[in-house]
Structure formats: C-alpha cells, structure tokens
Amino acid sequence: MKHSQAAKVFLKNAPRTQWHDKALWFAREKRDIQKNQVTEWETLRDHASQIKEHALSNLDDYLMEFEQNAIGNGIVVHWASDAEEHNRIVFNILQKAGVRKLVKSKSMLTEECRMNPYLENKGIEVIESDLGERIIQLDKQEPSHIVMPAIHMKKEEIGKLFEKELHTETGNNDPQYLTAAARSHLRKHFLSAEVALTGVNFAIAETGGFVVCTNEGNADMGVHHARIHIASMGIEKLIPKKEHLAVFIRLLARSATGQPITNYTSHFQKPEKGKEIHIILVDNGRSEHLGEEKFWRALKCIRCGACMNTCPVYRRSGGHSYGYTIPGPIGSILTPKIDLKQFADLPFASSLCGSCSDVCPVKIDIHEQLYQWRQEVYEHGHLSWIKKTGFRVVGKILASPRLYGLTGTIARFFLIYAPGFLVYNRMNTWGKSRDIPTLPRQSFQEWYKENRNKS
Amino acid sequence: MSRESILKSIIANKPAKIGLPKPIEISNNEYRDLTEKFIDMAKSAGSEIVEIDSMEKVMEWIIRQKSDGKVVFDLTQESVPTQQFLSIHDFSNSDIVVLRGQMGVAENGAVWIDEHDMLIRKLPFITSHLVLVLKKNKILKDMHQVYNQIDLKNTGFGVFIAGPSKTADIEQSLVIGAHGPIRHTILLLS
Structure with a gap:
C-alpha cells in the first residue's frame, strides 16, 4: 500500500490522529527543554x-x-x-x-x-x-x-x-x-x-x-x-x-x-x-550505500527518532503508513536505497519543511536527501502518472514568463468561477483534504504595473 | 568469506577521507555548584539523595534498613565478599544492594560503576532497591571529563546508572520500576 493510502486509513479516526500528533510533539518538546540546557x-x-x-x-x-x-x-x-x-x-x-x-x-x-x-x-x-x-x-x-x-x-x-x-x-x-x-x-x-x-x-x-x-x-x-x-x-x-x-x-x-x-x-x-x-x-x-555520493550521510544515523517526533507528516500518518521498520523522515531516505520502486512514494511523504534536519543530532541533511531522492524516483521512471504529467506541465509553465502570466489569469478566473466538482476532482490530489485558499482577482504583476507609478 | 567481501565493498564504496574534529575537553555550561547540579539532575531522574558525612553513618543507615527486616547486600566495606560468597546467594530476593559509586556526573545525575564495584554483573539490576555510595568530591562536571577518567580497557563491564529503572512505553506515562530497581538511592558522602 502506498504511504498516502495507508495514511488515509490512519486519518479516518480524527481524535486518535490528533492524540498521536500531540503524543509525539510532547516528545519533541521534552527534547527542546533538554537541548536548551x-x-x-x-x-x-x-x-x-x-x-x-x-x-x-x-x-x-x-x-x-x-x-x-x-x-x-x-x-x-x-x-x-x-x-x-x-x-x-x-x-x-x-x-x-x-x-x-x-x-x-x-x-x-x-x-x-x-x-x-x-x-x-x-x-x-x-x-x-x-x-x-x-x-x-x-x-x-x-x-x-x-x-x-x-x-x-x-x-x-x-x-x-x-x-x-x-x-x-x-x-x-x-x-x-x-x-x-x-x-x-x-x-x-x-x-x-x-x-x-x-x-x-x-x-x-x-x-x-x-x-x-x-x-x-x-x-x-x-x-x-x-x-x-x-x-x-x-x-x-x-x-x-x-x-x-x-x-x-x-x-x-x-x-x-x-x-x-x-x-x-x-x-x-x-x-x-x-x-x-x-x-x-x-x-x-x-x-553499498556508502558509495552513494548524495546519500551516504544517511548512515550517520544514531536511531534517536527525533526526526519522527518532529515530522508533521509522521505525526499525522503514523509509523505503519511507511511500510518499513524505520519510518519517518530517516526511513524515507533509507528505504529508496533498499528498493527504489517499492518505496518510490516515501520521499514524497514529506512537506520538505526541514524540521527533521534541524533536530537531527548528527546533522543528516534529511530534507535535502528527500528532495534528491525525488529526482532519482523520477529519473528511474517510478513516478505516478499524475505527478509525472503534473510536473511536466508545471515545468513548462514556470519556464516561460508569458505562459506563467497567462496561466495565472486563467487559473484565477477558473478557481473563482468554476463549480466545486471541477476544482476538486480525482486529478487534484492536493485538494482531497484541503481547500484552495481564496484567490485575489489580480496577480502581483498586475498590481505592480498598476501601482508602480503612484507615489 | 563475508568478512572479506564486506571489507572489499567498503573499500570500493567509501567516500574520500574526512578528518576528526579536535576533542572536546569540557562543556561550556556554567554550574554554580557541581554537587547542587548533580543533586538536581539525579532527583529529576527519580533518584533519592541522602547526604551523609561519614562512612560510619553509612553503616548506621544500612543497619537501620536491616533492622526493618530487609535483606541487604552491602559491597562497600573493605572486606568485600568473594565470588564464592556471591554465588551461593539468591540475589533475586535481595531487598537492597549497596554498592560504591566511582564517579557522579553533574550534567545528568548519573553514577558510573564498573565490574569491580558489583562483582557479579546482575547485582545492580536484579535488586528492587539499589543504593550507591558516592563521595561528593567524585562528582565531575560532564561526560567529557568522566570518559577521560574511565579506563574501559581495564574492565569487563561498566555502566552509568541514572535513577530507578523506568519506562514510558504506555502512552508516554512515566512508570518507575520497569524491569530493574524500583528505588534508587544515592548516599552522598562529604
């Protein structure tokens, strides 16, 4: 089962998820008190x-x-x-x-x-x-x-x-x-x-x-x-x-x-x-892992679990959702080396917020490695088609200022006026559990053009 | 053979050599008083502290426990029991085991003991109440200092003990007395 699917099962029980989240954050807080001394x-x-x-x-x-x-x-x-x-x-x-x-x-x-x-x-x-x-x-x-x-x-x-x-x-x-x-x-x-x-x-x-x-x-x-x-x-x-x-x-x-x-x-x-x-x-x-130029530093790990306690994804998805003995951020950079295809989704089970790297006592660049593993997953063709297509399209848009401006205008119009089912559908995996924020009618570029001459 | 193939694989894969940092001799933390810090840390780890001013008073303390009907094994006296003496006793029934502590660590309230202090290794773990006698002048500031004093090569086994055994495996509720001692007392000798 993919991480996101397993997490969905875990999240079904909302009070329990909240309890789990708090229990682990409690461990993070205790760590902070000690570290500050x-x-x-x-x-x-x-x-x-x-x-x-x-x-x-x-x-x-x-x-x-x-x-x-x-x-x-x-x-x-x-x-x-x-x-x-x-x-x-x-x-x-x-x-x-x-x-x-x-x-x-x-x-x-x-x-x-x-x-x-x-x-x-x-x-x-x-x-x-x-x-x-x-x-x-x-x-x-x-x-x-x-x-x-x-x-x-x-x-x-x-x-x-x-x-x-x-x-x-x-x-x-x-x-x-x-x-x-x-x-x-x-x-x-x-x-x-x-x-x-x-x-x-x-x-x-x-x-x-x-x-x-x-x-x-x-x-x-x-x-x-x-x-x-x-x-x-x-x-x-x-x-x-x-x-x-x-x-x-x-x-x-x-x-x-x-x-x-x-x-x-x-x-x-x-x-x-x-x-x-x-x-x-x-x-x-x-x-063999030692020979991975970008990833060998994961072997510095002393198995303290601090990256799990602080991780917003781990806290809300539970250790079992990772499908491996070592879950959480460190697990997500160890597993792709074991089987890239089987664990292809784990480097994506992160918000890349970097909190894991901040608390790591041996300074493993965990979030950087998560990001690097994503490239590997893509290069080896293990990315899901939704992500692959999405990234390809977004890549094209972000590479062209003209396309970027145009897309912005269309998106603002669409998201403001389109009915919900067109915005929140199977393609929009991001929107499954999130609401898209209210959008301004004007882009920053448009606003700047309009305002730059005003003193 | 696996040994050779593992070493071969490491040599083929290992990254370019990286140097060692200069050793840390002592931490920068400032403690007003080492004994005070040690007592604070030991207490917060669940240890009981009794300040005592002579070895005779330690004996009195032990005799008092015995007169309460407790089974006490005291290894702090000059004539320490021999291996033979130890092997005929069933320590799983001992109420109190009293050992000499070698060094205390102010930063974390732990006490270092090694095989010479316990004679058999299970002794500090099997008892329900461990008592360590520690001289105040044996309290050092931090782990760096303590490790400089510890001679691992001349012992078979040594352990830092910081309080009674504990667990928080059920909903992170702290419970004292997991598998080892339920009580942990440090007799601090001035």
Missing part, C-alpha cells in the same frame, strides 16, 4: 556529524581495529553480509548451545533482518523484553516508532491485550498496573534466560567494546542472567574512540526522549567469567 548543543552536533563522517570514510580500518580489540577482549566476532546470514548466525549459536529460547532487548537491526519470524519458523521461542516491543509482539504487530514502538496504541487497547495474554484485571488500564504485570511476566523469562540478544548503540574501535542504552534495564537483565550474549550491530554503528562516546551519549537521549541520559548506559568490554559474548557485524546493503 546545553550551551554547546550546536558544537556537539557538528562534532557528532564529523566523527561519524570520519568513521564512515575509514570504516574498513575501524572495523578491523574493532575486530582485533574485541577478539583480544574475548568476544567472538561474526560478519554477516545480509539479513539471512545474520539470522543463520544467531540460529547456529542457539543450536550449538542447545537452547530453544531467546530473550532479546530492542534491536531495529533484527527487525530489519526479520529475525523473529526466521527463528520462530525453526522452533525458537523469541521473547521481546522491552515493554513497548513486548506489547507489539503479543499483539502480533510491527513497531510504529524506533524508540517508542507502541506509541500508536492507547492504554485501553494494551489493557485488553494484557487481559487476554497476561490475565490482568478486566478493565484495568492503569499504565502503572500494566507495567507491573509485564514486569513480573518478563522476570520469569529473564531469570531463566540462557541466551540473550541486544542491539548496539555504539561500538568503539579503540576499545573493542560496545554500548547499549536502555531505560528499563531489560538489556542488562537479559544478558547478565544469560550464559551467552549476542549483540547485533550494523557496521555503521562504529565510532573511533572512547572519548567520542561523551559526544554521542550527551546527544542521544536528549534527542530521543528528552532525558539528559538514558537510565542505563552499559559498556560491554569482556564476557563475564565462564560466559560468552558474540558480536555480529551486519552489512545488509550498508557498504
């Missing part, structure tokens, strides 16, 4: 951007440095070219350990790799332990946001779900109560975990270790009880030095949830005595 915020963003660009432009060297140091720390390092290989590696580790259950914390990479269905097909029980992810998993949905996976759900729905799945009291929708129920439900799984999987927020070449950030403590609860810790990371998560962590940790939680730091910022260097840590370095299209 850091005087050198812009310097931090510049640094973060430059460190990432440096790391990406030397990624092969840093990956090898990381690998060497990680192995020195006693970590097992795996490399996966694609999603399938990543999933196979996870399965093989489980199989070798003779374990049928995987307790995992949030990882967008495993969503990208469709790991859960892969493992479940092979008879592995996968337990999501982040509360939002667990809600989504129990309800057989997909996350709609990368930081707040269940942000699209109302507490009444979660209450009903927990009633069915966790046998909570009928009609009790209190978040405190529901969280407590999830706590005791998941505690059983933590205490019996043998293999636990986490994502990776940052890996450090210099130390051969990695950092995982959570608020709930679920990543730590899982891995410290388990005998084997698997950490899945996209190769772009690598940063050169320990000192760089300061820059990114200062930016991440402030941008994501409006906290000065996440509750737990865990640094894994070596396995605990008698235990194992495996890290899987996943490419899955990233190395």
